[in-house]
Every structure is written in structure tokens, then in C-alpha cells.
């Protein structure tokens with residue numbers, strides 16, 4: 001086994017920014033799931049309007065909650081339903097075309113994203129009978145190597161708790177990530193193993209798989225606790241016998257699943273892992289969002305994972321996200337699909353001239369909120385819907401995110417509670433107290449943070465544009481170019497704060513609202529607080545919920561970036577939420 005530095009380049013600033021293609025893969029129900037559902041195997045995810053997935057440029061993926069009337073639709077690049085062999089179809093339709101580029105100096109990345117238990121590992125690794133994208137890609141690369149004389153080598157590492165470990169080494173070894181003087185990144189000490197045949201690959205790779213950190217959680221018996229990255233590097237031999245020259249590489253990443261700790265009831269080390277997993281997935285989504293929106297700064301440095309992937313995401317690299325879904329989990333699927341939809345190209349609605357006029361402080365706050373809310377599938381819909389979005393406030397129960405009530409007593413399956421952390425004998429899942437972040441000494445600061453963007457919202461919303469007619473609102477969904485321009489003139493913050501979470505409005509809903517529209521906009525109110533108070537309670541509670549979720553998921557840097565939050569408060573929030581998700585703000589704020 002050869003051990004050497006793998007040099008990762010930084011994408012050139014001039015290089016065209018590539019788009020991330022996003023496809024959905026729904027796994028089949030498992031036999032035990034069908035039994036638990038009394039034989040009901042109806043998926044909550046399907047294609048809208050029987051579209052032709054094979055010939056369309058994009059598809060509308062529809063999610064329907066069987067227990068409520070909630071419906072959401074998102075536009076994505078392709079959809080692979082539950083049928084057997086859908087991994088093979090994903091490979092031939094989506095991954096195969098990335099491979100020739102690797103032999104011409106282009107890197108590519110394929111990653112499986114989704115909730116825990118949604119089938120990411122199955123998609124990437126597969127089984128002996130149904131090989132996943134990793135062995136399928138290896139096999140194709142090997143056959144090209146055979147005909148071209150190129151050399152294939154693999155590295156396999158995991159990113160666990162924001163640290164990087166070589167999985168091809170017998171003894172666990174941490175890989176250091178170094179910046180060189182040119183700002184390039186090196187994974188120092190990462191093994192690269194030459195592979196000539198598939199049996200060599202299976203032998204080497206299966207040893208690595210066994211070293212990867214997995215654990216039993218409340219939602220998956222064998223849950224990956226790290227992001228597993230298989231790198232297939234292709235080099236061309238040099239005639240003078242010197243070291244082969246690296247041409248390109250394919251990163252195949254089995255991301256750890258994003259977890260809702262209210263459901264997993266993780267605690268101790270599992271909870272810490274989970275916090276890191278969620279943080280790094282959020283950082284990844286921010287990078288993809290920045291790339292797809294051609295933002296001037298791509299936040300690669302926010303996590304180890306994104307830092308390592310700098311040369312394979314963006315620049316001339318190509319990337320594919322496979323959003324994996326469990327057909328019986330509406331809420332989780334909604335979260336995954338909304339993030340996936342956000343990761344596709346979204347055209348920027350703010351012109352550069354407007355951007356220059358916007359005060360920096362406001363842009364920062366708006367960008368933060370926008371990035372986060374879009375990760376929840378909000379802004380894309382709002383951009384398409386423009387003012388129509390805000391008109392829906394209070395009108396569709398299905399469109400307003402309902403905060404899941406925490407029921408620690410009924411739904412938790414705490415099986416892993418003390419195995420890893422003997423000191424942690426208390427069953428936190430059952431005994432979590434409703435700690436309120438906003439106890440008395442914190443009220444002033446937090447209220448300021450909470451009210452600031454809200455005041456902006458009220459001020460902007462009380463303007464003339466609020467008198468827009470229903471027709472205009474509907475037009476801004478995309479029917480009228482002139483109204484699209486009007487939409488572009490509006491502040492993104494206002495759109496961000498819309499409680500609509502899908503990026504398509506079904507015709508039926510449009511019709512319903514064009515008939516029953518009644519704006520609830522405050523008029524002629526005094527101070528910003530008065531304006532805020534004049535908003536309907538639906539808007540306020542929706543805002544409050546958004547902020548609670550923001551505080552629960554934002555990175556340390558993002559919290560620090562919020563006005564009124566210093567480093568002490570940031571640490572306090574992080575500490576609190578790692579123990580138990582923040583659930584409420586001060587009652588007074590909720591009015």
C-alpha cells in the first residue's frame with residue numbers, strides 16, 4: 001500500500017461555476033415497515049401529473065402527508081421510484097456520463113444525501129446482488145483504464161466529528177488537512193491503493209467499510225455516524241518512469257444521515273455525533289447553494305467536509321446529489337427534498353445595482369436568513385410566488401409549517417443510551433425538561449435579535465406594494481414577465497419570511513386563493529414593534545418557529561454573526577441545544 005499526499009486544488013476564481021444536479025431516489029418499504037403499517041405500502045412521494053421522467057429536463061416531485069392535508073411539490077432534475085434496480089438506473093442515467101471527464105482532468109462528486117435510514121448506504125455501496133454506485137463506478141473506470149492504459153487508485157476515508165480518518169489503514173489514523181502557500185489543500189498521509197480488478201476493489205473496500213463508524217440508533221440498526229468518502233483517482237503513467245500524473249478523480253460520498261434528535265432520542269456521544277453531522281450537512285448545503293447561485297464567496301471553510309471537497313465541488317467539477325427518501329416518512333422526506341430543491345440552480349432575483357444600494361448589515365442578516373430558510377425549502381417558493389406567498393399567510397393550514405409536538409414518552413426507542421458513554425446513565429430522552437433559552441437574564445438580547453428582522457419585515461410590508469391585487473400576486477408565480485420584474489425589486493427578506501415550503505403552487509391552491517384573498521397587512525401603525533404586533537398571530541408564530549429552528553441549526557459562525565449575540569451567548573445556545581432542542585421563546589414574545 002502506497003502512502004502519499006493527495007493534492008487537492010482550489011477551484012480557479014475564473015472557472016465557470018458548475019451546477020449540482022439533483023435527483024431523488026425513493027427506497028422500497030422494508031417488510032417490517034409494511035407489517036407495521038398493516039400492509040399499507042402507499043408511498044408519500046410520487047411524481048406529479050405522470051410526467052415522463054425519462055425525457056423531461058426536470059420533474060415535479062410531490063409529497064403528500066397521509067395524516068394531514070399537507071401537500072408539497074418540488075422541482076428536481078430526475079426521480080427514481082421504489083422499483084428494484086433503481087440504483088443501477090441512477091448509475092446509467094446520471095453517473096456514467098461523469099466518468100469520461102475524469103480521464104480528461106475534471107473531478108466529479110456524487111453524494112447520497114438524506115435522513116437516517118433512507119437508503120444512502122444501500123445506494124452508494126449496495127449489496128453483492130445489487131451493487132451500488134461505488135462498485136458500478138469502479139467497474140466502469142477499470143474498463144476504461146484497461147483500454148487506455150491509465151491507472152486507477154482508491155482512497156477511502158471518513159469524516160467523523162469533524163475529523164478525517166483513513167479507512168484503508170489497519171490502524172486508525174487521522175488525516176491532517178493542510179493549506180499550502182498557494183492556498184491549496186492537502187490530505188496528508190491519505191493512502192492510495194492501486195486497483196486493477198474488481199476483486200481487488202472488493203477486498204480493499206470491504207476492509208475499509210468494516211472500519212467505518214456505524215452504530216445502532218433509534219431509527220436505523222446500522223446507522224453511519226460519519227461521512228464515508230471513496231475517491232477513485234485516475235492517473236496516466238509517465239514514459240520516463242516517474243510518478244504517474246493525476247488526471248482526475250471521482251468522489252463518491254455516503255453522507256451520514258441528517259437526524260431529528262427528537263425522534264432518534266440520541267444522547268451522549270450519539271447526540272454529539274448527530275450535532276456534528278447536522279452541522280456539516282448544513283455547511284454542505286450552504287456551499288452548494290452558494291455555487292448554484294454564483295455567490296461571490298463559497299463558504300468551503302465552514303466544515304471539514306466542505307473544505308476537503310473544495311476541488312470537487314464548484315470550479316469545473318461536476319456534481320450529482322442523490323436525495324434518498326424513505327417512502328413512509330413524510331416529514332423527513334420533506335426536509336430532504338426541500339434542501340435538495342434548494343441545491344439546484346436558483347436564479348438570483350436581486351439585481352447587482354440593488355445589491356449595491358442595500359446596507360451591508362441588512363444584506364448580511366438577510367443572506368443568513370435566506371440561506372437558512374432556503375435550506376428548509378422556503379425561499380425558492382417565495383421567489384417564484386413573490387407577494388402571493390405572503391398572501392397565503394393564515395390561509396392554508398397545510399402550507400404553514402407545524403412545529404412537531406415533542407412526545408418523548410411515546411415515540412422514543414432508546415437502545416443505545418449508555419453503551420458508549422457509561423457516565424450518561426440518565427435517560428435523557430424521557431427526562432428532557434423543557435428548558436427555555438429565553439429565561440429572564442437573556443430576554444433583552446434575544447428579543448433584539450428576534451425583533452430586528454421582523455421589524456424590517458413590517459416596515460417593508462407596510463409599503464405601497466402591499467396593495468398589489470390578487471391577479472398580480474398570481475402573476476408573479478411566473479405567468480407574467482413584468483411581474484417577475486416587480487418581484488425582483490422586492491427585498492429577499494420579505495420573501496424569505498413566507499411560510500410556504502414548496503416551490504410549486506398547485507393550480508387548485510392558486511384558484512382557492514384567488515377567490516378568498518384577504519390581506520392581513522398592518523396599515524398605518526407606529527413603531528416597528530407596533531407594526532410587528534399588528535401582524536396576524538399566524539405570521540408571528542411562524543416567525544418565532546423559524547427563529548427557534550434557526551437557533552437550533554445555525555453554525556457557531558452564523559450565531560455569532562447575528563446582531564446582539566456574542567461569543568458567550570453563542571456557546572450558551574450551542575450547549576443548550578446539544579442537550580435538548582430549543583423549543584420556545586419567551587411567552588411574551590409569542591403574544
Ligand SMILES: Nc1ncnc2c1ncn2[C@@H]1O[C@H](COP(=O)(O)OP(=O)(O)OP(=O)(O)O)[C@@H](O)[C@H]1O
Pocket residue numbers: 027028030084114115116117118119120121122123220222223224225255256257258324
Ligand atoms: N432498494 C432497496 N432494497 C431493499 N432494501 C433497501 C433498499 N434501499 C435501502 N434498503 C434498506 O433500508 C435500510 C436503511 O438503508 P441504509 O442503511 O442504506 O440507510 P442510510 O440512509 O444509509 O442510513 P444511515 O444514515 O442511518 O446510515 C437498510 O436495511 C437497507 O438494506
